[in-house]
Amino acid sequence: MYISCWLLRITCICHHTAVLIHSGDKGVRPLSLAGHVGFDSLPDQLVNKSICQGFCFNILCIGETGIGKSTLMDTLFNTNFENFESSHFEPQVKLRAQTYDLQESNVRLRLTVVNTVGFGDQMNKQESYQPVVDYIDRQFESYLQEELKIKRSLHNYHDSRVHACLYFISPSGHSLKSLDLVTMKKLDSKVNIIPVIAKADTISKSELHKFKIKIMSELVSNGVQIYQFPLDDETVAKVNTTMNGHLPFAVVGSTEEVSVGNKMVKARQYPWGVVQVENENHCDFVKLREMLICVNMEDLREQTHTRHYELYRRCKLEEMGFKDTDPECKPVSLQQTYEAKRQEFLVELQKREDEMRQMFVQRVKEKEAELKEAERELQSRFEHLKRIHADEKATLEEKKRLLDEDQSSFSKRRAAAQLLQAQSLTANGKKDKDRKK
Numbered sequence: 001m002y003i004s005c006w007l008l009r010i011t012c013i014c015h016h017t018a019v020l021i022h023s024g025d026k027g028v029r030p031l032s033l034a035g036h037v038g039f040d041s042l043p044d045q046l047v048n049k050s051i052c053q054g055f056c057f058n059i060l061c062i063g064e065t066g067i068g069k070s071t072l073m074d075t076l077f078n079t080n081f082e083n084f085e086s087s088h089f090e091p092q093v094k095l096r097a098q099t100y101d102l103q104e105s106n107v108r109l110r111l112t113v114v115n116t117v118g119f120g121d122q123m124n125k126q127e128s129y130q131p132v133v134d135y136i137d138r139q140f141e142s143y144l145q146e147e148l149k150i151k152r153s154l155h156n157y158h159d160s161r162v163h164a165c166l167y168f169i170s171p172s173g174h175s176l177k178s179l180d181l182v183t184m185k186k187l188d189s190k191v192n193i194i195p196v197i198a199k200a201d202t203i204s205k206s207e208l209h210k211f212k213i214k215i216m217s218e219l220v221s222n223g224v225q226i227y228q229f230p231l232d233d234e235t236v237a238k239v240n241t242t243m244n245g246h247l248p249f250a251v252v253g254s255t256e257e258v259s260v261g262n263k264m265v266k267a268r269q270y271p272w273g274v275v276q277v278e279n280e281n282h283c284d285f286v287k288l289r290e291m292l293i294c295v296n297m298e299d300l301r302e303q304t305h306t307r308h309y310e311l312y313r314r315c316k317l318e319e320m321g322f323k324d325t326d327p328e329c330k331p332v333s334l335q336q337t338y339e340a341k342r343q344e345f346l347v348e349l350q351k352r353e354d355e356m357r358q359m360f361v362q363r364v365k366e367k368e369a370e371l372k373e374a375e376r377e378l379q380s381r382f383e384h385l386k387r388i389h390a391d392e393k394a395t396l397e398e399k400k401r402l403l404d405e406d407q408s409s410f411s412k413r414r415a416a417a418q419l420l421q422a423q424s425l426t427a428n429g430k431k432d433k434d435r436k437k
Contacts, residue, residue: 054108056159063168064120067198072253073113090118093131129183136190140312163300165191168198173207176218184224190308192227192300200250200283201275208250230299243291249284252277
């Protein structure tokens with residue numbers, strides 16, 4: 001049934017596009033066909049090709065620890081995903097992404113569930129929403145880098161961009177927390193936000209109705225743009241208009257089956273009764289599942305690509321200096337922009353080279369001046385040491401001269417003494433001879 005509905009939507013879109021082309025382009029003339037040609041099977045070909053390729057869908061679940069994010073995901077897709085228990089004492093918010101391959105009938109879906117671990121548990125609440133913003137931007141950047149490659153492979157590229165953000169609101173019954181408003185305001189231009197009131201069976205119906213009105217009023221007054229189900233498609237405009245009035249959805253999740261009457265239903269068993277998950281009188285779970293999966297999943301994917309990703313891509317390319325028009329509002333090709341940026345880069349490179357060259361020359365001059373000053377100091381010290389050496393040498397020579405004079409005088413006195421001693425000995429020898437005679 002859903003494939004037939006989707007086929008009808010594609011046919012309407014193709015017909016609407018053809019009418020726009022015929023009426024808007026004056027160079028195109030409408031012609032009538034004399035017989036059947038066969039291009040009316042293009043929607044069927046598109047459906048068959050899409051079924052063969054499969055689909056991908058990525059959901060981001062934001063909410064406090066223990067608010068029921070994992071349970072709701074299990075209930076939405078009627079399966080048991082791999083869940084991990086987390087505590088309230090995480091030092092920072094972590095995003096855990098898990099990808100699964102699902103199949104229903106002949107339609108294959110690659111589903112990625114991104115869960116926020118430790119959201120709202122930190123003292124500094126900025127640390128709670130910033131990792132979420134960074135994660136979404138990283139997925140956009142990854143897709144942009146794939147698009148900018150020379151050899152692209154987008155047909156088999158795993159698209160990890162977040163298509164829907166289920167923002168779980170605590171069922172306080174009073175108002176939104178400051179963290180909720182700040183986080184949704186930071187994310188409304190990056191992702192399709194669908195607010196849901198978690199564990200809606202904890203407050204009464206009258207309180208729940210007032211709480212919904214209060215939430216929507218606060219979102220509007222704070223300028224938060226949540227995802228609105230599209231109304232441009234006639235096949236789903238009526239149901240989407242009704243469902244837009246039910247936002248935010250009050251949901252209850254459970255994978256346990258309870259016997260109600262003569263059948264087993266997913267429900268939560270309480271001492272006072274049973275809350276049936278798929279009973280629209282008990283909660284909005286069925287509305288959320290219909291709007292998120294059965295009716296608007298393709299629109300969520302399209303809005304992610306045409307609105308949020310295009311905004312990121314445009315801002316990123318503008319930061320890189322790419323523009324569609326010049327100052328005179330004339331179209332500028334990518335090649336022209338590239339050449340202009342290349343010239344700017346070369347000019348900037350040449351400027352930096354000149355600055356570095358001048359800086360190098362200046363440093364060389366400063367170094368030469370330092371070396372010359374050091375050389376002058378060394379020369380001055382050398383002259384000073386030379387003078388000291390000369391003075392010491394003169395002193396030593398004077399001392400040597402005096403020593404030589406003393407030595408010469410000493411030698412003379414010794415020679416004279418030796419002569420006197422010899423003369424004395426000779427005289428004494430003569431006296432002794434004379435006595436003997």
